[in-house]
Amino acid sequence: MSSETKQILTTDGIPLEVSLKKAEKKNKIKAFLLVAPLLLFLVITYIFPIGDMFMRSVDDRMVTNMLPKTFKAMEKWENLDELPPEEVYRGFYEDYKLLAENQQHGKLGQRLNKEKNGFNTITKKLFRQIKRKKIDESASLKEQINKLHKRWRDVEYWQAIKRTAPPYTASKYLKGMDMYFAADGSIAQVDEDRRIHRILWLRTLEIAFFVTLFCFFMGYPIAHLLATLPMKYSNLLMICVLLPFWTSLLVRTASWMILLQQQGIVNDFFVMIGLVADDNRPEMMYNKVGTYVAMTQILLPFMVLPLYSVMKTISPSLMRAGKSLGGTPFVAFWKVYFPLTIPGIGAGCLLVFILAIGYYITPALVGGASGTLISNQIAFHMKTTLDWSFASAMGLMLLTGVLVIYWIYNKLVGVDNIKLG
């Protein structure tokens, strides 16, 4: 009785606590309903498809579905160093015959050929025999198939079939790092002269790193100048940063293509000041130089804007205080001003690095062969070779890298602190 009297009631006689909780819950639902349309839209059109990319990158169910009886029979194949028992041959024969009837045998041959070279020939041979009805199903299939080609008598080929049994594989990810599953299932490196992907990953990191560095060294002074100049001047100079920021990426790339070409203005200038001979103009486009120069100019605003917004909040009296306490301008800058700008440096560098690591358009246009990045390789596999699962695998490897950086960014700066202009 005593506890009830202490409870505060609202006018309708409901305890205040309950009533408040109810209102709180209602507000939560209201807020969530406002976010729901966009969240749902993004989950369906964007987050799920990224999951779909993952499924495609590990999916290896094609062979699993094509050879169900073979793999069932292989469970009884115990000594893997010897040829499999008769049941495995029978299972494979029946699966293959079904595929041949449905015109699917070619796909299997190609897929197995990727696993071990030489499969295409021997599966085609088997196909011809089946078509001519030369195989006697009542006799031992092991003997008949073994007689077709010597490779059928080689246990390595049967081991290769067994390796394709699991419905999922990480082989595309290994391929992205220039590795593969060797015959005994261990991970091996491809030959040194064929390691193209590792070069691309390293080059992507290298270019992203140096572009970030260049942007930092060019962006820091001008952000400082913009933040310390009186408003009427800084507003005018801000246009120099904002106009490129708002201008189409392709327009800016086009202007660099004009500037850097062999008869272009930059080369003209070098000839004029006598740096290079007129008949020996250096190639500045279609190589790394072009990629560095164009990407630095294009990404510079993304460095300047976060730096500027942080520097704007630093009171100039701090530097004066540092100097009045006996520090030289350099010491005052290094001990007082610089540490205060670190959040801006972190934001700018990570933003530029994330953008640079996924760059595609500019390297493709001004980069030439030595300036292409991992994104170009992904696009190549999406459009030209149509190896979508490999493109997905490489995309996800890149995405993992970016998400790690994004996570660090979030820890250091917070995503909701991103400022635009």
Next chain:
Amino acid sequence: MALPSYTETRYRIWHYIYIAICSFVFFFLIAPLFVIFPLSFNAEEFLVFSEGMKNLDPDAFSLRWYKDMIYGTKNPWGLAAKNSFIIAIFATIGSIILGTLAALGLSSRHMPYKGIIMATLISPMIVPLIISGVAIFFFMAKAGLAATHTGIVLAHIILGTPFVVITVTATLSGFDHSVTRAAASLGSNPVNTFMKITLPLILPGVISGGLFAFVTSFDEVVVVLFLAGLENTTIPVQMWTGLREQLSPTILAVATCLILLSTLILVSAELLRRRSERLRGINR
């Protein structure tokens, strides 16, 4: 940036070096844009300054590439421009509606799981475009929307909403919620309150987010390259093809028009930012 008279010589020198570095960087940023202007009026087919242009000979300048851009029979710029504007306008409207609603929800202090939802909503801005392109292509291909305007508009809404969410959330962070409570206590329903009170106050943020979404869509090429068929070509796709195959002065004429457009957008964005700061009572 005048130096006080007591500055020592070495700091004076250092100061001038600093000014020189800054001038160089500003020049590096802005000069490439101005190369395009004169060359787009070149009377010849080459992308270098001819002798006539260097001597300012009026005959060396002409409008032929602009004429070619508009009337050229083989040029797809007309179709591309039409597509670009249609796609960008619809993508902007979609981004504004979805993004503003989400920002209103996210700014409420009752919003559960704020951090992770914000991270999800902003992810299209952080994920490299090539990956977004692949993922969106897989979805559109399954949904039967590849090579349609609808598909490209939806893709650009995905890429544009993060900007609207960020700018509107920023505007709402300085928003005085007592004005909506005042409206409610005076008998206004939530929709009316939003239209009459909240929207006018956050409008600068909404429009500047919309401008970002518009530019993102108008300038986007990676995703469109995956999605577009011949009929959905846009200005950036045409420029991409043109730059890869052969750099013709017509592209420079188009580029000049695009720079003028971006100047226009820059000016409106800047005016909006100032208006927004005035409305929110931030004085600098």
